Amino acid sequence: MKYVYGIIGVAEDKPWLVQAAGQWGVEIVRQGSIAAVIREVDSKAVRVGQEEILHHEEVIELVMGQQTILPARFGTVLTDPRAVDEVLSKYYSRFQDLLRELADKLEMGVRVIWQPPAKVARKELPVTEPPETGTAETETPVSGRAYLLAKWQDYRMHQEWDGQGQAIVRGIHESISPLAVKWRLTNQLSPTLLFSGAYLIENDKVEAFRDRCRSLLHRYPELKFLCSGPWPPYNFSGLKSSNT
Amino acid sequence: MSRVETNAEEDFRQELAGLGSKLPQRINADPEKVEQGLAKLVLTLIELIRRLMEKQALRRVEAGSLTDEEIERVGCTLMKLETKMGELKKEFGLEDQELNLNLGPLGDLM
Structure with a gap:
């Protein structure tokens, strides 16, 4: 073997x-x-x-x-x-x-951790009558309407997180992608791991890439960054099979 | 040659360790635990469908296409489904995270 x-x-x-x-x-x-x-x-x-x-x-x-x-x-x-x-x-x-x-190309990795906004303004369910029993704050809703209200608020909160997160991801990617030839991005691998990107760069761009990542630390002081590499181009090699 | 630069080493350690535990796992084919393995598979699929139904209901609520009576009925149905799922998970000794599915670009089920 x-x-x-x-x-x-x-x-x-x-x-x-x-x-x-x-x-x-x-x-x-x-x-x-x-x-x-x-x-x-x-x-x-x-x-x-x-x-x-x-x-x-x-x-x-x-x-x-x-x-x-x-x-x-x-x-x-x-x-x-x-x-x-x-x-x-x-x-x-x-x-x-x-x-x-x-x-003559290598892979660099960028990962970003964020703290999703803890509180998002609660919004009312877009229907006319107030809940009969229970509210969004109730831990165990006792009516179908209260249950849906709680779920809807959770859903809206995640939508808002997504919107804010995507704006940050766009800003980061737009800053570093000009140094890369290709990339593979994965968003929100977990609630706090906002962004994970693999960038294929030319050999002589490694230091420039690191500098660009360092500059992001100043631009986004609230975020946590990890820049790694250069790695073999695992994400671009097209060799995916294992134990064939 | 390869190196890692970060302003939060410990946070990334924990985050990546957490991701490791989310890697796809095989169905447990141990004859002693085959029932639990199958229950896990079936409950995962039911949970996926339940969540899709829930999301669809929320979209319809948001669009204002459900009457108050329908909202109450749909809410009750989804609430009972969730309760029933909780009972089944408990019966088979399964945690929420064990029913997770990686839905590719859509992210994780849970």
């Missing part, structure tokens, strides 16, 4: 391979102008631990420091010995295109 770290082009020198082969038994399986970076493993089941995840990242970053790699997701194991060749054949031109597209 082959544990897959990623796909590379074979035209370039590979000084990293000497280290990776000696230290971890990493090898490459070539096909035409591309190759899979792999390691022989005994089992399909990959232990998910900090050590294993860091090892995966270490190998990919070692390669990334010297040439473009399409990083595979942690835990990608091809069980059939012929599977590596088959995958390389099947997606040959796709891998070539991606390697060209991602040449």
Whole structure:
């Protein structure tokens, strides 16, 4: 069985391979102008631990420091010995295109935590009669109308949060996206994690990107920022399968 | 080479640890607990439908297309559904978060 770290082009020198082969038994399986970076493993089941995840990242970053790699997701194991060749054949031109597209580019990550507004002005349900029993403040509504009123106020509160949150997200993205070639954004992974963005940038833009993130700290002092990278372009590699 | 810059390290640690627990989980196929695994799957789907119904009702209320009588009736129905769901969750030992679904760009069910 082959544990897959990623796909590379074979035209370039590979000084990293000497280290990776000696230290971890990493090898490459070539096909035409591309190759899979792999390691022989005994089992399909990959232990998910900090050590294993860091090892995966270490190998990919070692390669990334010297040439473009399409990083595979942690835990990608091809069980059939012929599977590596088959995958390389099947997606040959796709891998070539991606390697060209991602040449000299890296990924940066931005995450933003906010504190959603605690209180939003309560609004009345848009109907004529007041509730017969119970109100929005009642913990257990006792009429259908009071129940719906409580739900409606909750619904409106989330709508207002969404509106305010989206305005902040737009401002952040508009500030950093001019430095990027591509991006993938995810909003509101949790009530407080407002924004998570992966940005594909050119190698020489790393410092400019970090500076831009730092400037956002001043522009949005109420928010908490995390800027990370450069990472292998996991979000742009197109390699999503695992345990194939 | 890779590095992380943040003005709130501990907050992000907690936030990301919380996200880890939300990763999709497989149905429990342990023969001893298969009933609970199936109940979880079924209740998740019922909860999804219940929430969709609730949202639709709120939109209709907001649009003013329901009479007071209809609002009362719809509200009562949704309230009873929620109560019943609570009883079933308790019976199968399930927490709200266990019935969560990632709805892609729409976010989480709960």
